Amino acid sequence: MSGSWVGDWGTGTTNRNRVVVILEWTGxxxxxxxxxxxxxxxxKSANVDPTAWRLHFEAVGKDAKGSMVSYTVDGVIDDLGTxxxxxxxxxxxxxxxxxxxxxxx
Amino acid sequence: MLDxxxxxxxxxxxxxxxxxLGAAEVAAHHVPxxxxxxxxxxxxxxxxxxxxxxxxxxHLFVEVSDGSTTTSWAVELANTLDLRRSGWTSVTxxxxxxxTVTGTVARNGSRQIWGDNVxxxxxxxxxxxxxxxxxxxxxxxxxxxxxxxDGQPRLGTPPGQSGGYWAFPSKISLMEDGADVPVDxxxxxxxxxxxxxxxPFQPWARDLYAYxxxxxxxDDPMFTDCKTQAGPRxxxxxxxxxxxxxxxxxxxxxxxxxxxxxxxxxFLDGRExxxxxEGNGEDPLYWGHAVGQWEGDALVIDTKGFxxxxxxSNGGLPHTPQLHLVERYTRPDMNTLHYEVTIDDPGxxxxxWTASWDLQWVANAELPTYYCQDNRP
Numbered sequence: 074m075s076g077s078w079v080g081d082w083g084t085g086t087t088n089r090n091r092v093v094v095i096l097e098w099t100g101x102x103x104x105x106x107x108x109x110x111x112x113x114x115x116x117k118s119a120n121v122d123p124t125a126w127r128l129h130f131e132a133v134g135k136d137a138k139g140s141m142v143s144y145t146v147d148g149v150i151d152d153l154g155t156x157x158x159x160x161x162x163x164x165x166x167x168x169x170x171x172x173x174x175x176x177x178x
Numbered sequence: 179m180l181d182x183x184x185x186x187x188x189x190x191x192x193x194x195x196x197x198x199l200g201a202a203e204v205a206a207h208h209v210p211x212x213x214x215x216x217x218x219x220x221x222x223x224x225x226x227x228x229x230x231x232x233x234x235x236x237h238l239f240v241e242v243s244d245g246s247t248t249t250s251w252a253v254e255l256a257n258t259l260d261l262r263r264s265g266w267t268s269v270t271x272x273x274x275x276x277x278t279v280t281g282t283v284a285r286n287g288s289r290q291i292w293g294d295n296v297x298x299x300x301x302x303x304x305x306x307x308x309x310x311x312x313x314x315x316x317x318x319x320x321x322x323x324x325x326x327x328d329g330q331p332r333l334g335t336p337p338g339q340s341g342g343y344w345a346f347p348s349k350i351s352l353m354e355d356g357a358d359v360p361v362d363x364x365x366x367x368x369x370x371x372x373x374x375x376x377x378p379f380q381p382w383a384r385d386l387y388a389y390x391x392x393x394x395x396x397d398d399p400m401f402t403d404c405k406t407q408a409g410p411r412x413x414x415x416x417x418x419x420x421x422x423x424x425x426x427x428x429x430x431x432x433x434x435x436x437x438x439x440x441x442x443x444x445f446l447d448g449r450e451x452x453x454x455x456e457g458n459g460e461d462p463l464y465w466g467h468a469v470g471q472w473e474g475d476a477l478v479i480d481t482k483g484f485x486x487x488x489x490x491s492n493g494g495l496p497h498t499p500q501l502h503l504v505e506r507y508t509r510p511d512m513n514t515l516h517y518e519v520t521i522d523d524p525g526x527x528x529x530x531w532t533a534s535w536d537l538q539w540v541a542n543a544e545l546p547t548y549y550c551q552d553n554r555p
Contacts, residue, residue: 109389110382156399
């Protein structure tokens with residue numbers, strides 16, 4: 074799970090944005106950050122269900138207008154046997170929902 | 179006299195330390211700091227239980243006793259190729275030998291140490307030091323460009339030589355021409371503040387590059403998973419490149435002395451560029467679909483169809499499946515290959531940009547066999 078994951082997110086097939094997610098497994102918890110840069114969004118809490126490899130995390134950061142918003146993200150890790158495993162699922166901020174797909178690089 | 183000897187010894191030791199420090203950088207398959215914490219130095223003394231002489235890195239397993247308990251440690255060293263070049267072999271030490279090791283401890287808390295300094299206790303000899311390989315001095319430095327009978331430059335071995343390859347790149351990290359940013363042998367920036375000089379990043383790519391640099395390139399899939407390198411990185415690795423011209427078949431096989439015996443094919447038969455991120459029958463994805471043609475004395479190669487599962491530069495520059503490379507190879511004289519690459523990847527960069535460097539011909543030699551196999555965490 075630890076590493077940098079790169080892919081895209083959006084609200085439809087044409088409205089896509091690049092996203093970088095850094096995940097670290099410390100041995101007892103998952104930490105990380107979305108878009109590690111000046112506008113980084115730290116992951117507040119995260120958990121994984123290893124029976125189905127479902128990952129849930131929540132992060133708080135600024136939206137495009139600078140307002141603080143909470144992101145809720147749920148995804149499933151696939152291609153577990155490869156280094157370049159994938160994580161895909163859904164996200165929502167308030168009433169806005171969308172999907173994402175990222176690959177560990 | 180004594181003072182003179184002390185000064186001479188000090189100078190010799192300083193020179194040796196400088197050489198070996200540099201060599202350690204050159205020799206490693208990964209940045210030591212990616213796996214070992216420079217803030218956690220350690221010294222241990224123990225008895226060797228096993229010599230693990232494998233690629234990509236040699237390990238010594240050592241039993242360390244404090245009188246009441248014994249713990250097992252793994253000492254990681256350079257790779258077999260660089261150690262062998264420096265005069266060391268798998269029987270330099272044997273099980274039962276006592277050694278003292280100073281180095282840094284693994285970040286993940288496991289009992290592993292990077293062997294900065296290994297000393298054989300019985301003799302006091304420092305062992306497994308690595309001397310940087312020196313570029314060969316040509317016995318014919320002014321020799322002109324070798325050519326085929328039709329006048330086209332030869333990119334490989336000229337008549338009269340028994341093999342050869344290109345190595346010793348004049349730059350070991352990909353950055354836009356003119357940037358002139360100091361980096362180490364792994365592509366780590368000396369000053370992270372120089373980041374915006376390296377390439378015209380899209381914001382996400384800049385963030386990811388900065389993260390990779392801050393974390394000592396620890397996620398490099400070549401290190402973590404023995405994944406191949408591709409693109410211009412092939413021409414900046416320390417173990418050389420072969421361009422095998424198969425004129426009868428109108429293609430060039432491009433081998434490199436690093437990785438897992440990988441190669442790519444450059445088609446010169448006029449076929450169309452069909453590379454796509456999804457791949458196809460002749461598209462290996464990691465190396466892209468390469469088609470080339472001669473423009474005067476320059477071979478111009480157009481490559482598309484890369485995936486984004488590898489790093490295409492030593493320092494961790496990001497790319498996307500939109501990556502499109504145009505490479506130009508010229509051989510201005512016998513001993514020089516000038517390599518130029520234009521990077522067009524609107525997914526990761528705001529505009530196309532160009533980098534170039536020279537490689538040196540190593541005559542009458544086989545490509546070194548250094549493979550990333552038997553990888554261990």
